[in-house]
Amino acid sequence: MSATAIVSADHLSKWYGQVIGLNDVSVTVPPGITGLLGPNGAGKSTFMKLITGQLKPSKGSIAVLGEPIWANPVLYHRIGFCPEQDAFYERMTGMEWVTALVRLNGVADATAASMAARAIETVELADAANKKIGAYSKGMRQRIKMAQALAHDPDLLILDEPLGGMDPIARRRTIRLIKDWGRAGKSVVVSSHILHEIESMTANILLINQGRILAEGNVHQIRDLIDEHPHTVHIKADDTRALAREFLADDDVLSLRLEEGAVVVQTGRPDAFYARLTDLAASGEHGAIHEVTSPDDNLQAVFQYLVKS
């Protein structure tokens, strides 16, 4: 386990009876912002519950900020957690609720109130601080959850699907807040099943599916993984049939089909294919090539590839 790792999992497994939630995961999460990506049911929630000490590993070990997290409550001084579930003490005001939770960190009453006020200000909810949480909109509820997570100024913020239910403006604000947090030298582990959300926060991601970490690292490294999988290229051109004949002669073209005004190619070596395509376009040998697009250029496609593999 790395000394600087925020989270270190070593052959970590978690099962619920016969159901495997996480399967032999060994991963190191570095400081900074890390996105945990995966579809619903992939094991994200299990991983989040394990790194927040809500669950005990069935096998293997997990350390957060260098220490085991299970049955180690003192570590929560350094961790702020924003859970996914939309659950609150509805009759309390946002201010009362955040203050009460900060008090649980051993903070004196007056200090807790000022810390709560600052956190509520940070999530731009000061105007509604004294309203009952039961009267909050979904987006406000998400933000007050964020406030309770960051109020005690933790070193590590763990956010489980924090953007769910937020309107676009609130999303933008929250993304900005998370990035600011990272720039301030804090660490964030944020989960989502929406890739562009994560991509807008960080380049460092973990891909998880079926209880396994499929890939980890920089977005660009993840993108490079695409080379290991068939890559689809959509080409709009004047003479698609001529292009198709040309491509059929190439070893790296795995399949192709003709659509109206376009040829769709699957290649096993996208770099080589794009190089030849550029030459073809420059030569004009098969007429004009109007547009080259690839659905595989976004993270969603990478993720789908990895999930399917």
Add this chain to the structure above:
Amino acid sequence: MNQNPTVFSSTVRIFDLSLGQMLWSRRSVFLGLLLGGPVVLALVLRIVTTLYASGISINGAQPPGATIFGMMVWLLYIRFIVPVLGVFYGTALIADEVDDKTITYLFTRPIPRSAVLLGKYLAYLVCTVLLVLPSVMLVFFLVVPTGGSSVAVAFPSLLADFAMLIVGLASYGAVFAVVGTRLKRPLVVGLVYAFGWEPAVLLFPGYLKRLTVAYYLQALVTHEMPQDSAVSMVLQLFHEVPTVPTSLLSLAAIIAVTLWSAGRAVEQREYVLEQ
């Protein structure tokens, strides 16, 4: 600031957080209505004794109000309402937070999990005492003056009854806290224990009755119970009551052991919330 918080300080803070939630919960409203039952009964009794000079008689004699009050405390409060409160609150100390999915906020704070249980247990105790005592006091002032009893003379026994009720609430709450944290279907188990097991084993001689809370509580009853039937005479033959110190020590041990066990269960158990 990053020191291991003590169980005591954490317990106090959980108590602060939980008391208001518990007092204004739907459960408290419902059980508050239940506690209105004896008050209504006492009011009817008072009206009857006021309107009719003969009042209520047992075997042709009008029992003193203090005796009727004592019976009501034992039969209605100790044998029914206190176990009901214990079952409904005690089994739900942690379960409510799990059902509401708010337990995450408490278990991801730098406090021992057992402090969450203890804080909630203390909140339960204060909440139920605040519900029960006004009811008992109203019943006392409505019933005791009937049948020639004196409120002033009976008042010390009211204080003893208060103490007994608090001990009863503490004991049943602790027992049902362990049921709630360790067993599946705790409400059913709790109700079976309170209204099946306890009344059954108290009827028979032997040691099984020592596995009940009611056995020890009955030693704390200060009132004389009327023996007005053959059944009660027969039961009296088997009636074995421990001494007050023995009862208090036993109940203290029950509370300590069950709370420790419940705390251990909460510390070790994983709570998987439904998504």
